Amino acid sequence: xxxxxxxxxxSNIVDNCHVDKATYDQMYKESIASPDIFWDNHGKRIDxxxxxxxxxxxxxxxxxxxxxxxxxxxxxxxxxxxxxxxKTKGDATAIIWEGDDxxxxxxxxxxxxHKEVCKFSNVLKKAxxxxxxxxTIYMPMIxxxxxxMLACTRIGAIHSVVFGGFSPEAxxxxxxxxxxxIIITADEGVRGGKAIPLKSNTDEAxxxxxxxxxxxxVKRTGANVNWIEGQDLWYxxxxxxxxxxxxxxxxxxxxxxxxxxxxxxxxKPKGVLHTTGGYMVYASMTHHYVFxxxxxxxxxxxxxxxxVTGHSYIVYGPLSNGATTLMFEGVPNxxxxxxxxxxxxxxxxxxxxxxxxxxxxxMAEGDEPVNKTSxxxxxxxxxxxxxxxxxxxxxxxxxxxxxxxxxxxxxxQTETGGMLISPLPGLETIPLKPGSGTLSxxxxxxxxxxxxxxxxxxxxxxxxxxxxxxxxMLLTLWGDDAKxxxxxxxxxxxxxYPGDYALKDDDGYFWLLGRADDVLKVAGHRIGTxxxxxxxxxxxxxxxxxxCGIPDEVKGEAIIAFVVLKYNITTSIIELEKQLMxxxxxxxxxxxxxxxxxFVSKLPKTRSGKIMRRLLKSIVCGEKxxxxxxxxxxxxxxxxxxxxxxxxx
Numbered sequence: 113x114x115x116x117x118x119x120x121x122x123s124n125i126v127d128n129c130h131v132d133k134a135t136y137d138q139m140y141k142e143s144i145a146s147p148d149i150f151w152d153n154h155g156k157r158i159d160x161x162x163x164x165x166x167x168x169x170x171x172x173x174x175x176x177x178x179x180x181x182x183x184x185x186x187x188x189x190x191x192x193x194x195x196x197x198x199k200t201k202g203d204a205t206a207i208i209w210e211g212d213d214x215x216x217x218x219x220x221x222x223x224x225x226h227k228e229v230c231k232f233s234n235v236l237k238k239a240x241x242x243x244x245x246x247x248t249i250y251m252p253m254i255x256x257x258x259x260x261m262l263a264c265t266r267i268g269a270i271h272s273v274v275f276g277g278f279s280p281e282a283x284x285x286x287x288x289x290x291x292x293x294i295i296i297t298a299d300e301g302v303r304g305g306k307a308i309p310l311k312s313n314t315d316e317a318x319x320x321x322x323x324x325x326x327x328x329x330v331k332r333t334g335a336n337v338n339w340i341e342g343q344d345l346w347y348x349x350x351x352x353x354x355x356x357x358x359x360x361x362x363x364x365x366x367x368x369x370x371x372x373x374x375x376x377x378x379x380k381p382k383g384v385l386h387t388t389g390g391y392m393v394y395a396s397m398t399h400h401y402v403f404x405x406x407x408x409x410x411x412x413x414x415x416x417x418x419x420v421t422g423h424s425y426i427v428y429g430p431l432s433n434g435a436t437t438l439m440f441e442g443v444p445n446x447x448x449x450x451x452x453x454x455x456x457x458x459x460x461x462x463x464x465x466x467x468x469x470x471x472x473x474x475m476a477e478g479d480e481p482v483n484k485t486s487x488x489x490x491x492x493x494x495x496x497x498x499x500x501x502x503x504x505x506x507x508x509x510x511x512x513x514x515x516x517x518x519x520x521x522x523x524x525q526t527e528t529g530g531m532l533i534s535p536l537p538g539l540e541t542i543p544l545k546p547g548s549g550t551l552s553x554x555x556x557x558x559x560x561x562x563x564x565x566x567x568x569x570x571x572x573x574x575x576x577x578x579x580x581x582x583x584x585m586l587l588t589l590w591g592d593d594a595k596x597x598x599x600x601x602x603x604x605x606x607x608x609y610p611g612d613y614a615l616k617d618d619d620g621y622f623w624l625l626g627r628a629d630d631v632l633k634v635a636g637h638r639i640g641t642x643x644x645x646x647x648x649x650x651x652x653x654x655x656x657x658x659x660c661g662i663p664d665e666v667k668g669e670a671i672i673a674f675v676v677l678k679y680n681i682t683t684s685i686i687e688l689e690k691q692l693m694x695x696x697x698x699x700x701x702x703x704x705x706x707x708x709x710x711f712v713s714k715l716p717k718t719r720s721g722k723i724m725r726r727l728l729k730s731i732v733c734g735e736k737x738x739x740x741x742x743x744x745x746x747x748x749x750x751x752x753x754x755x756x757x758x759x760x761x
Contacts, residue, residue, distance in 0.1 A: 117502070118543040119509065121518045125491070129404050129538025136539055139554040144580070150555060151583060154397050155182055155389075158432060159196050161362050162186040164389070170581045172606040177597055180366055181390030181583045188360035189369060189392055190233075190266035193431035194226040195360065202226075205436045208410065208459055209255050212302040212442035214451070217458075220255055222434075225262075228255075228351075230358040232263040235350040239294055239326050243268030243361055246371065248292040248324070249417075250274045250283055250314060252301035253441040256330045256347065257417050258427050260296045265369060265388075268361035272371040272383075275418025276301045276308060277744070280316035282381075286373050287321035289383055290590055296347075298330040299337045304446040311337040318343070365389025371590045372420055374526055382599070383590030384420075384526045391529050392432060394584030398530040398553060399429030402520050403492055404537045409462040410489070412438035414452070414470065420526040421496055424584075425465060429530070444470050449477045453485035453512070464512075465494035465520075468504055469656075469721035475507045476655035476678045482511050492537055494520045497721050499624040501646035505546035523549045523624050525610055527600070529584025532556045533622050547646065548621045556582050560616045565604045568615075573640065575628055576614040577607040613640050630725055632661040634669050639704050641725065647699045648673060651692060653681045658715050659706065660729040670707040672732050674715060674752060685711055710755045716740075716748040731756055 126132070131139070143150040148167040155164060164185025171178050197204075202223040210217045220228075241247060247269045251257035257273070264271035274286050276298075287295065295318070301308035311329055315338060318324045329337070330347040363369075369388040373381040399405060411430055415421035417439075430437035438459060444452045444466075452474065456464060474481070493513050495505075500521055509519055521544075523533040533549035533556075535542070542551060552558045559567050560574040568574040585608070589596040603609045613625040625631070625640030632639045641659050648657035656676040661669035675692070683691075689709050696704050716724045721744075730737050731753050740746055 118545055119518075120543045121538055122516050125404075125518055126538045128406070129536070131401055131404075131536050131538060133539050133542065136536060136542070136554065143555040144557055147555065147580060151181070151393070154555075155185075155393050155583075157396050157400075158187065158192045158392050160185050160187045164365060168581060172581070172601070172608070174597065174601050174605065177601050179581055179585060179587065181387075182365040182393070185365045185389055186362045187365065187389055187392070188266065188363055189388055189428065190229060190262045191360040192392055193262060193428060194222060194229060197222045197434045198226060201434050204408075204434070206431060207255055207258060208436060208438040210438060210440045210442070210455055210459070212305065212446070214447065214454070218255075225255075225259070227356045228259050229262045229266060231351050231354040231356050232259050233266045233358040234354040235328065235347075236263055236267055236269065236294070238350070238354070239328065239345065241267060241269050241294055244368075245269045245294070246272055246290040246292040248272050248274060248283075248287050248290075248295040250276060250278075250295055250297045250310060251330070251417075252276050252298055252303070252308070252310070252332055253416055253439055254298070254330070254332060255439065256298070258439065261370075261417065261423075261427055266358060266360050268363055268367070270368045270370060272373070273418050273423070274373070275416055276310055277303070278418075280313045280320070283313060284317040284320040286381065286383075287317060287324050289373070289381075290371050291323055292321075293324055294326045294328065295324050296328045296330075298332040300333040300335045302333060302441060304443040307333060307335065315340065363388050366587070368587070370423065372423065372526055382595070383592075385587045385590045386529055386584075387587050390583030390585070392428060394530045394582060395424045395429035396432040398584075399425060399435070400433055401536055402522065402531055402534045402553070403463050403465070403494065405430075405433060405435055405463065409436070409491070410438060410460055411435050411463045411465075412440070412455070412459070412461045413465040413494075414440055414444070414467070415465075415496070420529070424530050444474060445477075448481070449474060450481040450484060453482055453487055456487050456490060457485050460489040462489055463492040463494070464490060465496060467497035467721040468495055468500040469497065469717060469723075471495070471500065471504045471508050472649070472656050475504055476676075478679075479511050487512065487514070490517050492520065493517045494522060496522050496524075498723075499523075499549075499626065499642045499646070500547060501642075501649045502546035503646075503650045509546070519544060521547075521549050523612075523622070527586045527610070528582075529586065532558065532578065532582070533624070545621055548617070548623050550621055552622070556580070558622065560614050560622075561604070565607070570616055570618045573613065573615045573625060575603075575609070576612040576622075576624075577604055577609055579607055632659070632669050632671060634661070634667050634671060634703055639671070639700070644671070644673075644696070644700060644704055647696055647704075648675060648692060650699070651695055653677055653683060653688060654692075656715055658723045658725055658728055660725045660732065662707070662729065662732050664707070671704065672728070673706040673709045674728060674755075675709055675711050676713060676715060677711060710752070712751050712755045714745065714748045714751055716752060717744050728752060
C-alpha cells in the first residue's frame, strides 16, 4: 500500500520532542531483545510502596495462559495520580472541566482533587465498600466521575464505569455480571442541551439487579427525582460529613483495578479486567511518548470516561504524569458546530485527541466553522476509535491543524489498556502517511499473518497478531476465563489475537482495515470494510459510509453500502450512485462493486462513535435487530430501515 503522500513534522516539534529517531530505534530494539530490562526501566516511572523484583511472568500457551507484571510489587493508583504530585504540582490544575453549556467551566488543582478524592473514599467506606468490592459508576462527564474512579482505586475497590447514555437494561446487566453492591450516579446528565434521566435509569436498573443496595447521587441539575429511603444517599450531604484524610490502600500489582465492558455489538458484553501495576505503567508511558506531553501543556481527550479511552487518556495516563487534563460534558455540535474549536481557544489546548467519527461529522459542515476560530495553541492532534480515512486525515491536518500539527493516529482496544500502534510526533525520518497507524509502540512486537499464522508479504492483507506481552494487557474476562482463552488465544499459537484485519506496506507501516469479522468475502476475495468505506468517503460529496455483506448464492457475499452525503449537495442521487460505482471499480476493483448503495442522513453508531454494521446487516437481511442499548441515536435505525424499504420496493 504505497503512499507517496507523506508528512514530516515541523522542526519545532522535532527539536523539542521526547523521542527522536535514534532514541526510538534504541528503545524498540531493547524492548524486543531484552523486554524485562526495558519494562523494568519504565516500571520506575510510577511510585511503588514495595518495589518489585520480578518484571514479568508470562505464558502464552493456549491451555495455560497467564500474564503477570511486577507481581511482587505493591502500589496505589490514586497515590500515583495525586499524592506524589502534591509537593511540586499541588497548586497546578489537574482537571479543567467544560460543561455542556459554554458558560460553565472550572479548574480543579491537584490539591483540591486530592482532598475531594480522600473525602469520597471515606464516603465509600462508610457505605460499606471494602477492598475487592465492585462499584458501578454511571455518571455524566463531570469531575465527580473522576473523583469516584480515583476514590475506588484509593480504597482498593474495583470500579466498573458504565457510560451515562446506556439504558437501564444495559446498566442492570453490567451490575449483575460483576455483582456490584454500590452505584454512583447523578440526578440527571446533560448532553447537547438535553437532560438524561440517570437517577430514574438507575432506579430501574437496581429493581432488576437487586444485589445493588446503595445509590450515591450527585446533584447535577437539581431536577426532582424519586428518592428511595434506605437506598439513596446525596453525594453532597455525605461529602460534608466526610474527613479529607484517607491513606491509600496498598495494592499488589496484580490486584484487579477496574472492569470495563465492551460495547456488546454481538452477544453479551465482555467484562475486560485490568490489574493495577502493569496498567498504570503502560498508561503513563504511552501518554508521555505518543502525545509528547510537555510540562504545563493543556491536554484534551474528547472521550467519555465510560470508555477505555477515557480511563487511560483522560484519567490515569495524564494524571499519573502530572498533566492538566480537560473533561468535556457536551457534544461537538452544541450549541454550534464550532464548539470543539471554541473550547480549544478558550482553554488554550495544546494536544487534542478525538475520534474519526467526530472528525468526519465536522468535516461535513465545511471549513468555515473551524476557520472562525484561531486554534493557535494546538501542537499535537490525535485520532482514536477506528481507522481514519485519508480524506478525513487530510482535512484534520490541513484545516484543523493548519498543516503544523503532527497527527498521532492510534490503534488499540479496551483489552490492550493503551496504544499499540501509533506514530511518535517527532520522528522526522518516519513521516506520517494519511490513514496509517505507522509503527508499533516500543515494547510491542506486531505482525500481519495468514490463516495459518505465517507472516504475509508486504502489501498483503492478513490478520494482526501481537507476539509478545506488554504491561497494559487485560488479565482476563470477569467471571469467564474460558471465553478469554477462546477469544484471544485460540486462533494462533503463542500469540495474542485482537481480531483485526490489516496490512503492512513496503516501509513497514501498518494499515488497519477494520475488524476481522467485518471482512467481506466476495467470490473468494477478502475485502476489508475500512478499505471500501475509505474509498467511498474519498468522493468529494460524501461525508460518511458504512458497508456490510449479505448472503449471495453466486458470490458467497454481496456488498451493500450506506452513504451519508455532505450538506448542500446538488448532484442527483442517480448520478452520485453512478460516480461511486465507477470510483469503487477504479480504486478498489470490480469485485468490490456494491450490489446496492443506499443514501441516508445518519448511520447507527454506538455512543463511543463506532458504526454498528451488525444492525445494517440485520436490516438488509431481514433479521431481528437485537439490542440497541448502546446506540447514540436510535432513530438512525429507522432511517436505514426506511431507506432500505424505499429503494427495494
